[in-house]
Amino acid sequence: MSGERLVPAECGRLAAGLRELKDRTGLSLAALGGRTPYSKSSWERYLNGKKLPPRQAVEALCGLAGEPADRLLALWELAEQSWSGRAAAGEAASQAPPPAVAEEQPVRKPVRKPSFTRRVLLSAGVAVLVVTGVVLSLILTSGGSGAGGRDPDPLAASSYPQSYEPGCRGAECEGADPTEMGCGAQGMLVTLLQRRAVGGQRVEIRYSEKCGAVWVRSMRLRLGDRVVLSLPGTDAKELKAASQRDTEVYLSTAMTATKDPAKAQACVLPAGGSPECFVPQSPAPGG
Numbered sequence: 069m070s071g072e073r074l075v076p077a078e079c080g081r082l083a084a085g086l087r088e089l090k091d092r093t094g095l096s097l098a099a100l101g102g103r104t105p106y107s108k109s110s111w112e113r114y115l116n117g118k119k120l121p122p123r124q125a126v127e128a129l130c131g132l133a134g135e136p137a138d139r140l141l142a143l144w145e146l147a148e149q150s151w152s153g154r155a156a157a158g159e160a161a162s163q164a165p166p167p168a169v170a171e172e173q174p175v176r177k178p179v180r181k182p183s184f185t186r187r188v189l190l191s192a193g194v195a196v197l198v199v200t201g202v203v204l205s206l207i208l209t210s211g212g213s214g215a216g217g218r219d220p221d222p223l224a225a226s227s228y229p230q231s232y233e234p235g236c237r238g239a240e241c242e243g244a245d246p247t248e249m250g251c252g253a254q255g256m257l258v259t260l261l262q263r264r265a266v267g268g269q270r271v272e273i274r275y276s277e278k279c280g281a282v283w284v285r286s287m288r289l290r291l292g293d294r295v296v297l298s299l300p301g302t303d304a305k306e307l308k309a310a311s312q313r314d315t316e317v318y319l320s321t322a323m324t325a326t327k328d329p330a331k332a333q334a335c336v337l338p339a340g341g342s343p344e345c346f347v348p349q350s351p352a353p354g355g
Contacts, residue, residue: 076150082143083117086126089133089140090115092317093247103235103250104128120151131256134247134285134318234279241281242325243305251279251323260329260348265336269293271346273332281323284334289315292339297321299332 090100090111097115101108106125114121126144130137234256235249246252252274260282261273272285284297289309297305305321308314326332335345 076147078143078147078150079117079120082121082126082140082147083115085140085143086121086129087115089129089135092133092135093129095132095248100129100132103132120147123148131252132247132250134252134320234276236279236281238280239325241279241323243303243322244281246274246276246279246281246283246320246323249279249323251276251281251283252285252320260332261334261346263334263346265338265344267293267336267338267341269295269336269338271295271334271336273297273329273334273346273348275329275332279323280327281325282329282332283323284321284332285318286320286334286336287318289319290339291315294337295319295321296335296337297324297332298335299324299326299328302326 093100095103097108097111100106100111104111104125106114106121106128110119110121110125113119114125121144123141123144126140127137130140234251236244236251241249241251251257256278257274257276259272259274261271263271265271267290268288269290270286270288273282274285275282282297282299283305284295284307286295286307289295291309291312291314294306294308302324305324307319307321309319324332330348333345333347335343337343
Protein backbone atom coordinates (compact mmCIF):
# COMPACT_ATOMS: atom_id res chain seq x y z
CA MET A 69 0.00 0.00 0.00
CA SER A 70 1.36 3.44 -0.93
CA GLY A 71 2.71 5.58 1.88
CA GLU A 72 1.35 8.77 0.27
CA ARG A 73 -0.74 10.75 2.68
CA LEU A 74 -4.46 10.97 1.94
CA VAL A 75 -5.68 14.54 1.57
CA PRO A 76 -8.38 15.38 4.16
CA ALA A 77 -11.65 16.62 2.68
CA GLU A 78 -11.23 20.03 4.31
CA CYS A 79 -7.81 20.44 2.68
CA GLY A 80 -9.29 19.47 -0.69
CA ARG A 81 -11.96 22.15 -0.37
CA LEU A 82 -9.33 24.73 0.53
CA ALA A 83 -7.17 23.74 -2.47
CA ALA A 84 -10.19 24.01 -4.78
CA GLY A 85 -10.91 27.51 -3.50
CA LEU A 86 -7.30 28.53 -4.02
CA ARG A 87 -7.31 27.16 -7.59
CA GLU A 88 -10.44 29.18 -8.34
CA LEU A 89 -8.76 32.37 -7.13
CA LYS A 90 -5.57 31.58 -9.05
CA ASP A 91 -7.60 31.12 -12.26
CA ARG A 92 -9.34 34.43 -11.58
CA THR A 93 -6.02 36.27 -11.39
CA GLY A 94 -4.89 34.82 -14.71
CA LEU A 95 -1.41 34.37 -13.26
CA SER A 96 0.80 31.35 -13.93
CA LEU A 97 2.52 29.45 -11.15
CA ALA A 98 5.75 31.22 -12.02
CA ALA A 99 3.99 34.60 -11.82
CA LEU A 100 2.54 33.68 -8.42
CA GLY A 101 6.03 32.83 -7.27
CA GLY A 102 7.27 36.20 -8.47
CA ARG A 103 4.46 38.18 -6.84
CA THR A 104 4.50 36.45 -3.46
CA PRO A 105 7.11 35.19 -0.98
CA TYR A 106 6.31 31.58 -2.00
CA SER A 107 8.00 29.66 -4.81
CA LYS A 108 6.43 28.20 -7.95
CA SER A 109 6.87 24.64 -6.60
CA SER A 110 5.29 25.63 -3.28
CA TRP A 111 2.23 27.02 -5.05
CA GLU A 112 1.96 23.81 -7.08
CA ARG A 113 1.75 21.81 -3.84
CA TYR A 114 -0.67 24.24 -2.22
CA LEU A 115 -3.05 24.27 -5.21
CA ASN A 116 -3.05 20.47 -5.56
CA GLY A 117 -3.64 19.86 -1.86
CA LYS A 118 -0.28 18.14 -1.43
CA LYS A 119 0.73 20.57 1.31
CA LEU A 120 -1.17 22.86 3.65
CA PRO A 121 -0.32 26.47 2.70
CA PRO A 122 0.67 28.98 5.37
CA ARG A 123 -2.11 31.33 6.42
CA GLN A 124 -0.13 34.21 4.89
CA ALA A 125 -0.11 32.47 1.49
CA VAL A 126 -3.92 32.32 1.52
CA GLU A 127 -4.07 36.03 2.38
CA ALA A 128 -1.56 36.85 -0.39
CA LEU A 129 -3.56 35.03 -3.08
CA CYS A 130 -6.81 36.66 -1.94
CA GLY A 131 -5.06 40.02 -2.22
CA LEU A 132 -3.87 39.30 -5.77
CA ALA A 133 -7.41 38.24 -6.74
CA GLY A 134 -8.94 41.31 -5.10
CA GLU A 135 -11.21 39.18 -2.93
CA PRO A 136 -11.92 39.39 0.82
CA ALA A 137 -10.00 36.65 2.61
CA ASP A 138 -12.69 35.79 5.19
CA ARG A 139 -14.17 32.71 3.46
CA LEU A 140 -10.87 31.07 2.56
CA LEU A 141 -9.39 31.78 5.97
CA ALA A 142 -12.36 30.01 7.54
CA LEU A 143 -11.64 27.03 5.25
CA TRP A 144 -7.97 27.25 6.21
CA GLU A 145 -8.82 26.98 9.92
CA LEU A 146 -10.74 23.74 9.27
CA ALA A 147 -8.06 22.37 6.95
CA GLU A 148 -5.30 23.13 9.47
CA GLN A 149 -7.13 21.18 12.18
CA SER A 150 -7.54 18.16 9.87
CA TRP A 151 -3.98 18.35 8.53
CA SER A 152 -2.44 18.54 11.98
CA GLY A 153 -4.64 15.73 13.29
CA ARG A 154 -6.17 17.88 16.02
CA ALA A 155 -9.69 17.40 14.66
CA ALA A 156 -9.31 13.58 14.54
CA ALA A 157 -7.82 13.49 18.03
CA GLY A 158 -10.72 15.48 19.39
CA GLU A 159 -13.27 13.21 17.71
CA ALA A 160 -11.57 10.04 18.94
CA ALA A 161 -11.40 11.36 22.47
CA SER A 162 -15.07 12.34 22.44
CA GLN A 163 -16.05 8.80 21.32
CA ALA A 164 -13.83 6.96 23.83
CA PRO A 165 -15.71 5.07 26.59
CA PRO A 166 -15.52 6.62 30.04
CA PRO A 167 -12.78 5.24 32.28
CA ALA A 168 -13.74 2.40 34.57
CA VAL A 169 -14.67 3.51 38.07
CA ALA A 170 -13.57 1.37 40.99
CA GLU A 171 -16.29 -0.01 43.22
CA GLU A 172 -17.13 2.54 45.87
CA GLN A 173 -18.83 2.59 49.23
CA PRO A 174 -22.57 3.21 48.85
CA VAL A 175 -22.71 6.37 51.00
CA ARG A 176 -19.62 8.31 49.98
CA LYS A 177 -18.56 8.92 46.37
CA PRO A 178 -15.09 10.27 45.67
CA VAL A 179 -14.86 13.48 43.68
CA ARG A 180 -12.73 12.90 40.59
CA LYS A 181 -10.86 15.75 38.91
CA PRO A 182 -11.14 16.01 35.13
CA SER A 183 -8.47 13.97 33.40
CA PHE A 184 -5.61 15.67 31.59
CA THR A 185 -7.15 14.67 28.22
CA ARG A 186 -10.49 16.20 29.15
CA ARG A 187 -8.82 19.42 30.27
CA VAL A 188 -6.93 19.62 26.96
CA LEU A 189 -10.11 18.99 24.97
CA LEU A 190 -11.96 21.64 26.96
CA SER A 191 -9.21 24.18 26.23
CA ALA A 192 -9.22 23.23 22.55
CA GLY A 193 -12.99 23.62 22.43
CA VAL A 194 -12.75 27.13 23.86
CA ALA A 195 -10.06 28.01 21.32
CA VAL A 196 -12.23 26.78 18.43
CA LEU A 197 -15.15 28.87 19.68
CA VAL A 198 -12.92 31.96 19.85
CA VAL A 199 -11.60 31.40 16.30
CA THR A 200 -15.13 30.83 15.00
CA GLY A 201 -16.29 34.03 16.64
CA VAL A 202 -13.48 36.02 15.05
CA VAL A 203 -14.20 34.58 11.58
CA LEU A 204 -17.92 35.30 11.89
CA SER A 205 -17.15 38.83 13.08
CA LEU A 206 -14.94 39.45 10.04
CA ILE A 207 -17.61 38.08 7.68
CA LEU A 208 -20.30 40.28 9.22
CA THR A 209 -18.01 43.32 9.18
CA SER A 210 -17.17 42.84 5.51
CA GLY A 211 -20.85 43.18 4.62
CA GLY A 212 -21.22 46.60 6.29
CA SER A 213 -21.86 49.84 4.52
CA GLY A 214 -18.38 51.16 5.28
CA ALA A 215 -17.18 54.55 6.42
CA GLY A 216 -14.55 57.03 5.31
CA GLY A 217 -10.89 56.75 6.23
CA ARG A 218 -8.51 53.85 6.12
CA ASP A 219 -9.51 50.28 5.43
CA PRO A 220 -11.15 48.83 8.60
CA ASP A 221 -10.34 45.26 7.52
CA PRO A 222 -7.46 44.05 9.76
CA LEU A 223 -6.40 41.59 7.06
CA ALA A 224 -5.52 44.50 4.79
CA ALA A 225 -2.66 45.32 7.13
CA SER A 226 -1.31 41.78 7.27
CA SER A 227 2.46 41.42 7.24
CA TYR A 228 4.15 41.54 3.84
CA PRO A 229 7.91 41.23 3.32
CA GLN A 230 9.67 44.58 3.11
CA SER A 231 11.65 43.23 0.15
CA TYR A 232 8.48 42.60 -1.89
CA GLU A 233 8.50 44.65 -5.06
CA PRO A 234 5.36 45.36 -7.10
CA GLY A 235 5.36 45.16 -10.88
CA CYS A 236 5.40 48.93 -11.38
CA ARG A 237 6.14 52.22 -9.66
CA GLY A 238 4.93 55.76 -10.27
CA ALA A 239 4.45 56.60 -13.95
CA GLU A 240 4.94 52.94 -14.86
CA CYS A 241 1.63 52.18 -13.12
CA GLU A 242 -0.41 54.63 -15.21
CA GLY A 243 -3.20 52.65 -16.90
CA ALA A 244 -1.99 49.32 -15.46
CA ASP A 245 -4.10 46.71 -13.69
CA PRO A 246 -3.57 46.88 -9.89
CA THR A 247 -3.99 43.12 -9.45
CA GLU A 248 -1.58 42.15 -12.23
CA MET A 249 1.02 44.60 -10.89
CA GLY A 250 0.64 43.34 -7.32
CA CYS A 251 -0.37 46.78 -6.03
CA GLY A 252 -3.61 45.37 -4.65
CA ALA A 253 -1.93 42.69 -2.53
CA GLN A 254 -2.75 42.49 1.16
CA GLY A 255 -0.62 44.93 3.14
CA MET A 256 0.34 46.94 0.04
CA LEU A 257 -2.48 49.48 0.12
CA VAL A 258 -4.83 51.65 2.13
CA THR A 259 -8.49 52.24 1.40
CA LEU A 260 -9.04 56.00 1.40
CA LEU A 261 -12.79 55.78 1.03
CA GLN A 262 -15.58 53.22 1.28
CA ARG A 263 -19.10 54.24 0.29
CA ARG A 264 -22.34 52.60 -0.66
CA ALA A 265 -24.40 54.39 -3.30
CA VAL A 266 -28.14 54.78 -3.08
CA GLY A 267 -28.58 51.79 -5.41
CA GLY A 268 -26.44 49.56 -3.18
CA GLN A 269 -23.27 49.74 -5.30
CA ARG A 270 -20.14 49.63 -3.15
CA VAL A 271 -17.25 51.91 -4.07
CA GLU A 272 -13.70 52.01 -2.67
CA ILE A 273 -10.87 54.40 -3.53
CA ARG A 274 -7.60 52.53 -2.94
CA TYR A 275 -4.02 53.77 -2.90
CA SER A 276 -0.66 52.01 -2.85
CA GLU A 277 2.19 54.22 -1.68
CA LYS A 278 4.77 51.72 -2.88
CA CYS A 279 3.24 51.75 -6.38
CA GLY A 280 2.46 55.47 -6.24
CA ALA A 281 -0.96 54.97 -7.79
CA VAL A 282 -4.67 55.14 -7.00
CA TRP A 283 -7.61 53.15 -8.37
CA VAL A 284 -11.27 52.39 -7.67
CA ARG A 285 -12.65 49.00 -6.70
CA SER A 286 -16.39 48.32 -6.80
CA MET A 287 -18.86 45.50 -6.32
CA ARG A 288 -22.61 44.86 -6.08
CA LEU A 289 -23.04 46.64 -9.39
CA ARG A 290 -26.09 46.14 -11.55
CA LEU A 291 -25.87 45.21 -15.19
CA GLY A 292 -24.82 48.26 -17.20
CA ASP A 293 -23.56 50.27 -14.22
CA ARG A 294 -20.31 52.19 -14.67
CA VAL A 295 -17.82 53.59 -12.17
CA VAL A 296 -15.35 56.32 -13.14
CA LEU A 297 -12.13 57.40 -11.40
CA SER A 298 -10.94 60.94 -12.10
CA LEU A 299 -8.10 63.19 -10.88
CA PRO A 300 -7.30 66.71 -12.08
CA GLY A 301 -4.98 66.69 -15.08
CA THR A 302 -5.22 62.92 -15.71
CA ASP A 303 -7.21 60.63 -17.97
CA ALA A 304 -10.35 59.18 -16.40
CA LYS A 305 -10.38 55.44 -15.72
CA GLU A 306 -13.64 53.50 -16.03
CA LEU A 307 -15.05 50.07 -15.22
CA LYS A 308 -18.39 48.63 -16.33
CA ALA A 309 -20.59 45.72 -15.30
CA ALA A 310 -20.99 44.25 -18.77
CA SER A 311 -22.08 40.72 -17.77
CA GLN A 312 -23.90 38.92 -14.99
CA ARG A 313 -20.54 37.70 -13.67
CA ASP A 314 -19.42 41.33 -13.31
CA THR A 315 -22.31 41.94 -10.91
CA GLU A 316 -21.13 39.16 -8.58
CA VAL A 317 -17.42 39.98 -8.12
CA TYR A 318 -15.13 42.90 -7.40
CA LEU A 319 -14.15 45.01 -10.41
CA SER A 320 -11.28 47.49 -10.48
CA THR A 321 -10.41 50.41 -12.72
CA ALA A 322 -6.95 50.79 -14.17
CA MET A 323 -4.54 52.78 -12.00
CA THR A 324 -3.74 56.48 -12.11
CA ALA A 325 -0.23 57.42 -11.04
CA THR A 326 -0.32 60.21 -8.45
CA LYS A 327 1.37 61.54 -5.34
CA ASP A 328 -1.82 63.23 -4.18
CA PRO A 329 -4.53 60.51 -3.94
CA ALA A 330 -6.74 62.75 -1.78
CA LYS A 331 -7.82 64.53 -4.99
CA ALA A 332 -9.26 61.34 -6.46
CA GLN A 333 -12.98 61.20 -7.20
CA ALA A 334 -15.12 58.11 -7.78
CA CYS A 335 -18.45 58.48 -9.56
CA VAL A 336 -21.11 55.78 -9.84
CA LEU A 337 -23.06 56.05 -13.09
CA PRO A 338 -25.96 53.63 -12.65
CA ALA A 339 -27.84 52.31 -15.63
CA GLY A 340 -30.97 54.43 -15.81
CA GLY A 341 -30.18 56.44 -12.66
CA SER A 342 -28.55 59.62 -11.45
CA PRO A 343 -24.75 59.79 -10.95
CA GLU A 344 -23.28 59.85 -7.45
CA CYS A 345 -19.74 61.07 -6.82
CA PHE A 346 -17.51 60.58 -3.79
CA VAL A 347 -14.14 61.93 -2.69
CA PRO A 348 -12.08 60.95 0.37
CA GLN A 349 -13.70 62.28 3.57
CA SER A 350 -16.94 63.06 1.76
CA PRO A 351 -20.09 62.47 3.87
CA ALA A 352 -22.01 59.23 3.45
CA PRO A 353 -25.33 59.40 1.54
CA GLY A 354 -27.98 60.84 3.80
CA GLY A 355 -25.30 61.85 6.37
